[in-house]
Amino acid sequence: ERLEKAVQQAYKKLVPKYNIPGFRKGKAPRFILERYIGSEVLYGEAADILLPSVYFDAVKETAIEPVDQPEVEIVQLEAGKPFVFKAQITVKPEVKLGEYKGFEVEKKILQTGERQVDEYLKKMQDRYARLVSLEEGEVEKDDIAVIDYEGRINGELFPGGSAQNYSLAVGANSFVPGFTEQLMGMKVGEQKEIKVTFPQDYHAEELAGKEAVFTVTVKELKRKELSPLDDEFAKDVSEFETLEELKADIRKRLAQAAEGMAERAVKEELIRKASENAEIEIPEVMIERRIDLMLEDFEGSLFASGLTLEQYLQAIGKAKEEFREEFREQAKEAVHAELTLEAIASAEKMEVTDEELKEEFKKIAEKCQRDVDSVEKALADGDRLEGLKHSILLDKVVDLLVQEAKITEKMVPSPADMPEEAETAGGSGNLEGEEPLAKAESVEE
Template sequence: MKVSWEKTETNRGVLTVEVDEKQLAGALDRAFKKVAKDVNLPGFRKGKIPRPIFEKRFGVESLYQDALDILLPEVYPQAIEEAAIEPVDQPEIDIDQLEKGKPFTFKATVTVKPEVKLGEYKGLEIEEKDFSVSQEDVEADLKQMQERQGQLIAIEEGAIEEGDRAILDFEGFVDGEAFEGGKGEQFTLEIGSGQFIPGFEEQLIGMAPGEEKDITVTFPEEYQEENLKGKEAVFKVKIHEIKRTELPELDDEFAQDVSEFDTLAELKSDVENKLEEQKKNEEESYKRNQLVEKAAENAEVEIPDVMIEREIDHMVSHFEQQLSMQGVNLEQYSQFTGQTKEDIRAQFKEDAGKKTRNDLVLEAIANTEKVEVSTEDIEEELKKLAEQMNRELDEIKRLVDLQGGRAQIEGDLKIRKTVDLLVSNSKNAA
C-alpha cells in the first residue's frame, strides 16, 4: 500500500492511498461470497452460481460497493497510521480508481488534531484568593441543614412570598386565543425557581389562597415556539393553596436530631472543621485550574470546529443526565425556559472551546515532558476505586477490563501528573 499526506489547511489535508490489485481482488472475492448467497438464477441452486456467470450476468461492477465496504475499514486505519496523522472526524472519501485488475486508489480529506505551539508553562504565578472559613460560611451551612429538616406547611392566612410553593390553575391567551401548552391545573410552582416565563412568578407574590388574577407577560424573542416569540400573553391564574417551609429551631435538640453531637456548639465546630477541609480542596482545585488556564493562554493552537462540537455533545449529554435526576427531560426544560436546543448548545460553546484547548495543551506538555504512567500507578488507582466503591479489587479490575477502561484511567492519570508538574514548577510552589 502506498500512502501520501498533503496538508491543505491548518488542520486539514488530503490522504492519498493506493491499494495493490491483489488486495482489491481479495475484497472482490469476499464481496462475491457475500452477495452470491442471496442470488437466485434459473439453472443454479441459490448461492451456487459460478463467479464467471455472475459477472457476465450482473457485471463485476455490482461487487464494487460491497468490496469498498470491506476494504475501506481495513486500509484507512492502516493508512492514517502510516501517514502518522490523528484524525478527529470522519473522512470525506473520493474514489479515484476502482477497477478489477488495477490498483485501487482513493483520496480522503481529513481533519486532524491540531498542532500545539507551547508557550511558558513553568514558573507560572497563581493569583491569590481567600479560602478561609468565615462565621458566615458556618451559619450558611447550618441554614442548609435547617432547610433540609424543614417541613412544608399549608398557609391558612397570608400571601405568597419568595420561596413559597403555590398550587394554582393557569391558562394563557395570546390575542384572546388560548394556546397549546399554556394551561395547567393544580400545578405546584416554587416562587423564584425561574420555571416559568420571566415576570410570571414575580406577579404571584402577594396573592392569597382563593384569589384570581390576570398576569401579563411577554414571551422572549428567542422562545422556541415560533408563533409565541415576542408575543404578549395574558394568563388567568387562580391560587388554591400556599405551602411554606417551616424551619426547626437551631438548638441542642436540633444538633441531636441531625448529628451524633449533643450540643449545637459541638455541631458548629464539626461544621467548621469540614468546611476548612472543603476549602482546602477548593484551594487546591483553584490553583490547578489557574495554572492550566495560564498555560493554555500562553500556547498557540487553532482548534477545529468539529472538536468543539463534540465536546458540546458531551456537555449536553451530561446536562441531560442531571435533568433526568430531577425528573425532567431536555424537551421539558426547553418548554419551561423558552430555550431551543440550539440555545442550550450555544451556552456550552465557550466552556467547550476552553476545555478542548486546555486538554490539547496538557497533552502537548505531557508529550514534551515525557510524562509516563506506570503499571503501578494504574494498580494504585484501581485500589482507590475499589475502596471508594466498597468493592473487591478483583471485581473492579474485571469491570474495568470488560469496559476497556484502563486506557481511560491511564489518560486521566497522565493529565493529573502533568498538572502536578505545573504545580511543582509554579512560583507559588512551597
C-alpha cells in the same frame, strides 16, 4: 494478495443472497456470480472489506493522528493489479507551545468561621423543615401557596396562562416577576386580580413585553415548621449525637471545601495560562465533536430532572442549532486546553505507568463501592481503557504545572452564603472539596 483475499470474502458474503439460474442458492462459482451481479458490485464489496485494515496500516505507517472519518476515493480496483486509493484526512493539529512553567498564581482560600457554620446549619434546618397546612393566615414569603389562576392579555386567555391547584413557592422567583409579591397578604379562599408585565426577554416571544391580568384564588397555604437547633436535630439529620459534634463536622468540611475550591481554581488558572501561550489552529470538526459531547452531558442532566432537551428548548424558546452555538466558545477553549496539555505531556515525555493505572482502578473501585477486579474488567475495553489513561496523563500534566508554578496563598472573606457543595455526614452531597471523578461514572458493565 490482500485484494484477492478480500474478493474471496466478498464472494462468500454475496453468493448466498442471489438465486442464479442453473445453480442452487449459494452454490454458484465466483466467476458466475461476478458475471451475474457485475464485477463492480463484487469488487466494491471487497473494497469495503479491505479498506479499514489498509487505512489503519497507512495511518500507523505515517504516524498521523486522524480526528475524523476520512473521505476515500478509489483510484484503482481491478483483478491482478494493486489496490490504490486516496484518503483525505483531518489530522490532529500541530501545537506550538509557549511558556508553561513558572507561572505566578494566587491561591485564594475562602475564610470559614462561625458565621458560615451558622448559615449552613440554617440551610440544613430549612431543608429538613416540615410543611404544615394552615387553615387561616396570610401568605408570607417562603410559604407554599396552592392556587388556581387564569391569565388574560387584552381580555383574552392565552396558552399556558391557566392552572388549577398549582403549588407556588412564594418569593422563589419561579414565576413572572412581580407575581408572588402581590400574593403576599392574601388569605385562604381569597380571590384577587394580579397585574404583571412579562419581561422583554421572556422565553415565549409571543408574551414578551406584554401586560397580563391574572385572576388568582388561594386554595391552600403551607408553611415550613423548623425544628429547633439542638441535639435531637443533630441526631435526626446526621450520624452525630450532639449539636456541637455536628458543628465541628460542618466546620471541618467547610474548610476542606474551601481548600478544594481554591486548588481547583489554581489548576484552572494554570491550564488557562498555558493554553493562552500555545498556538493552535483547531480543525472545525474537533470543535463540533466537543459541542456534541457537551450537549450529551447537558441532556443527561436534564434527563435526571425529568426533562428532555426538546422540552427544555421549547421552554426557553430556542431552536437546537441556536442553543448549540452557545456552547461553541466554551468547546473551542476546552479543545485548545486539551491539545495544549497533550503537547506538554509529549514535550515532557510523560507516560502512564502500570502502577498509576492500578492505583486509579483502586480509586474508582472505592468511589463506586465495587471490587477492583470488576472495575478493571469493566474498563478493559480498548476505548475505555485508553480514555482512562488519557485522563490520568492530563492529570499528571496539571500536577506538573502546579509543581512548577509560584503559588502564593491568600485568605479571602467568605460571602454570606458558602457554596452548597455538599451535606454533612448522614446527609446528601459532598463537602470534601474533591474534584468530581468523571472516570468513575462509566464503569457499568
